[in-house]
Amino acid sequence: MAKADFEVPELKKHIEVPRVEEGTMAHLSPYVAKPDHQNGVGYPEELVENWHEKTLQAMDDVRKKYRSFQVYLDACVKCGSCTDKCHYFLGTGDPKNMPVGRQDLLRKVYRRYFTLPGKYFPKLVGAEDLTRETLDDWYSYYHQCSQCRRCSVFCPYGIDTAEISMAAREILDRVGYGQKYCNEIIAKVHKIGNNLGLPGPALLDTLEGLEEDVFDETGVEVKFPLDQEGADILLVTPSADFFAEPHVDGLMGYGKVFHEAGVSWTLSTTASEAANFGMFIGSYENMRRISLRVRQAAKELGVKRIVFGECGHAWRVAYSFLNTLAGPFDFLDPKYPVPQHICEFTYDLIRKGKLNLDKSANDEMVLTFHDSCNVARASRMGDQPGGQFTIPREVIKASCNHYVDMHHDTIHEKTFCCGGGGGLLTDDLMEIRVKGAKPRMTALQNVIQENGVTHMAAICAICKSQFSKMLPFYGMEMDQIVSVHQLVSNAIILTGQKTDEDAEENATEEA
Amino acid sequence: MSFLTIVFALLFYAATAILVIGIGYRISTYAKAPAPLKIPTTPAPTTKPGVVLRLFREVVFFESLFKGSKWTWLFSMLFHAGLALVLLRHVRYFQHDVWLPIQLIQPFGIYAGFALALGLIGLFMRRILVDRVRYISAPSDYLMLILLFLIGLSGLAMKFVVHTDVIAVKDFFLGLMTFSWSPLPADFLLIVHLLLVAILMIIFPFSKLLHAPGIFFSPSRNQVDDSREKRHIAPWAKQLEE
Ligand code: SF4
Ligand code: SF4
Numbered sequence: 001m002a003k004a005d006f007e008v009p010e011l012k013k014h015i016e017v018p019r020v021e022e023g024t025m026a027h028l029s030p031y032v033a034k035p036d037h038q039n040g041v042g043y044p045e046e047l048v049e050n051w052h053e054k055t056l057q058a059m060d061d062v063r064k065k066y067r068s069f070q071v072y073l074d075a076c077v078k079c080g081s082c083t084d085k086c087h088y089f090l091g092t093g094d095p096k097n098m099p100v101g102r103q104d105l106l107r108k109v110y111r112r113y114f115t116l117p118g119k120y121f122p123k124l125v126g127a128e129d130l131t132r133e134t135l136d137d138w139y140s141y142y143h144q145c146s147q148c149r150r151c152s153v154f155c156p157y158g159i160d161t162a163e164i165s166m167a168a169r170e171i172l173d174r175v176g177y178g179q180k181y182c183n184e185i186i187a188k189v190h191k192i193g194n195n196l197g198l199p200g201p202a203l204l205d206t207l208e209g210l211e212e213d214v215f216d217e218t219g220v221e222v223k224f225p226l227d228q229e230g231a232d233i234l235l236v237t238p239s240a241d242f243f244a245e246p247h248v249d250g251l252m253g254y255g256k257v258f259h260e261a262g263v264s265w266t267l268s269t270t271a272s273e274a275a276n277f278g279m280f281i282g283s284y285e286n287m288r289r290i291s292l293r294v295r296q297a298a299k300e301l302g303v304k305r306i307v308f309g310e311c312g313h314a315w316r317v318a319y320s321f322l323n324t325l326a327g328p329f330d331f332l333d334p335k336y337p338v339p340q341h342i343c344e345f346t347y348d349l350i351r352k353g354k355l356n357l358d359k360s361a362n363d364e365m366v367l368t369f370h371d372s373c374n375v376a377r378a379s380r381m382g383d384q385p386g387g388q389f390t391i392p393r394e395v396i397k398a399s400c401n402h403y404v405d406m407h408h409d410t411i412h413e414k415t416f417c418c419g420g421g422g423g424l425l426t427d428d429l430m431e432i433r434v435k436g437a438k439p440r441m442t443a444l445q446n447v448i449q450e451n452g453v454t455h456m457a458a459i460c461a462i463c464k465s466q467f468s469k470m471l472p473f474y475g476m477e478m479d480q481i482v483s484v485h486q487l488v489s490n491a492i493i494l495t496g497q498k499t500d501e502d503a504e505e506n507a508t509e510e511a
Numbered sequence: 512m513s514f515l516t517i518v519f520a521l522l523f524y525a526a527t528a529i530l531v532i533g534i535g536y537r538i539s540t541y542a543k544a545p546a547p548l549k550i551p552t553t554p555a556p557t558t559k560p561g562v563v564l565r566l567f568r569e570v571v572f573f574e575s576l577f578k579g580s581k582w583t584w585l586f587s588m589l590f591h592a593g594l595a596l597v598l599l600r601h602v603r604y605f606q607h608d609v610w611l612p613i614q615l616i617q618p619f620g621i622y623a624g625f626a627l628a629l630g631l632i633g634l635f636m637r638r639i640l641v642d643r644v645r646y647i648s649a650p651s652d653y654l655m656l657i658l659l660f661l662i663g664l665s666g667l668a669m670k671f672v673v674h675t676d677v678i679a680v681k682d683f684f685l686g687l688m689t690f691s692w693s694p695l696p697a698d699f700l701l702i703v704h705l706l707l708v709a710i711l712m713i714i715f716p717f718s719k720l721l722h723a724p725g726i727f728f729s730p731s732r733n734q735v736d737d738s739r740e741k742r743h744i745a746p747w748a749k750q751l752e753e
Binding site: 017019020022063064065066067068069070071072074075076077078079080081082083084085095098100101104115116117123124125126149152153154155156157158159160163284285288319320321323324327328337338339376377378379380383385386388389413414 | 537540541543544545546547548549550552553554555556557569573575576578579580583587637638641642643644646647648649650651652654714717718719721722725726728729730731732736738739740741742743744745747748751
């Protein structure tokens, strides 16, 4: 079991709703951005002197630019429907981690300065002055929200706390109180092209290594091209896919699928990152800048289609926002949606019978699937609502013989976040990540015990990284999390691939 | 004309004006603020009629609340459905010749009054008893329920305990509408009932009662899921492209 300087929750049979216990997570805040991180994303270097005035100005500006913010601040009736839906509340019992509790941190100030009753009867309507402590409270609790949108499913008005968290982070950024993790990464993407700061030569190196691996394994020359002009498809994938387990096994899978489809494809150095952390900090400008790299790469390389690899929040930005931020994509082949998800691409081939998949290759696993929050509740795959649930499952089921779903209250639109999304995947927030993973870990443990599940597949780089760390905290193994295209990669038999029988024949000949 | 009649006539004119202008102003604020990004909570409808249906299910059946909390759903349903029927029943006070449908629902309107009260009691108890809901409740949240409850109670009391001259009440409101006032009966329960209703109308545009228009402007519920097919862009975002 992994070590921790906080209490790791004990898993019970059911996901229990804890009693309210004020302040249990008040001590936790992520590292504050340094001046150069702030600079890199275009915000004041440190907390500005007139923060009071600036904060209110920023709030006013955001509510005029975002209907969601304005309507959500007004419409909440405090019905309580969302109160027990957030994994961070379920894991901590801190009422400010209840979605409405989290919104109220901002709503109190909104009411005080922007509504009549709040101006004249603050006590009556729960309005509060904006103080220096308010900012700290915001900083702390708006960085304990993974922007997973689970709360918005259950709210009668669709109030989405993720929108409020993004707005809050934007407001904090504008007064010079940004988060180190996100802002440092965004600056890196602007400068180098990916979150990890991997330069072109390093990418090339990795890709060549992959080509060798696949060749050794199959005897087939599968290419992993980089910056290849004139390719049909630009693949944009999270940078974790280039080196970390189990991500990289997924990347191998994409390569094999493209190879079998007989299409030419390429990665791009400048757009070597699918994730868009601009969303996490609610900054339209940063999100737009990051998205424009994809457009630029597609134009420069002259591709016809754009396909995104396995990444959750990235797929939200790609599916829901890319056309807005970096469109129109009228220079691409209009026969295909822009962008496409790799699962859509693979599923299409499977349906057409173009992939030779040997399910038994994954026979040592019993699989389940974790719906990543932003894929589930903020995007779609295919042309039917809910395709984001069925298509990845179909791809998994076509690649293995043993598949079981987790409890129905924890999948599809009701899926629990992994606990590390939305800019929380950093060591300084480990405590909330562990506690927030509890509901998912509970559901997973149940299918492990009842159905003999051995592995959980996911299509998100954050989920995969987060679970690799979380599983050991809860007494499971870190390699129990796998990529969906890792399963495809295991099962796929490439045209001309040497099979075990060939190998045996060779062996006899040699003997 | 009695002093009471004048006061209440003016009060209702003022309350109506505040209600209409206030809500109109809020709606224009909502309408003016653009939704720069596509954020429907998915799975979401891919067509406009689909969205209309989604909003219909949300407004009439409280679909999301049902997913979230069965008890709250039950009490809210009792309250809102009760309220809707009761309001319809009251339409007769504003019509010379009462429409047939309004005549037909009169008997049900009475039961609806009890449903309304029961729903409010349920919601109030939840607010007190569930620690999470207690934590998020401000004094105004309790007062709102009490206000609505007292309106219901005074209304029911007029029906079942001390009758009021409903014909005179009808004349009073018809008079207000045609600006030819007729006297309001000086019954205690009636005065209380009308006073509370006027207060409710006045605070409506400044309170969480804005959830009523708000739901129609909620981007997570009213947007079509077609971001790949149609480019969606807000005017202020468009400016960034120039
Ligand atoms: S968006 Fe997710 S993490 Fe944030 S409050 Fe809602 S349920 Fe919790
Ligand atoms: S479910 Fe919606 S209306 Fe109810 S308390 Fe939560 S945010 Fe407010």
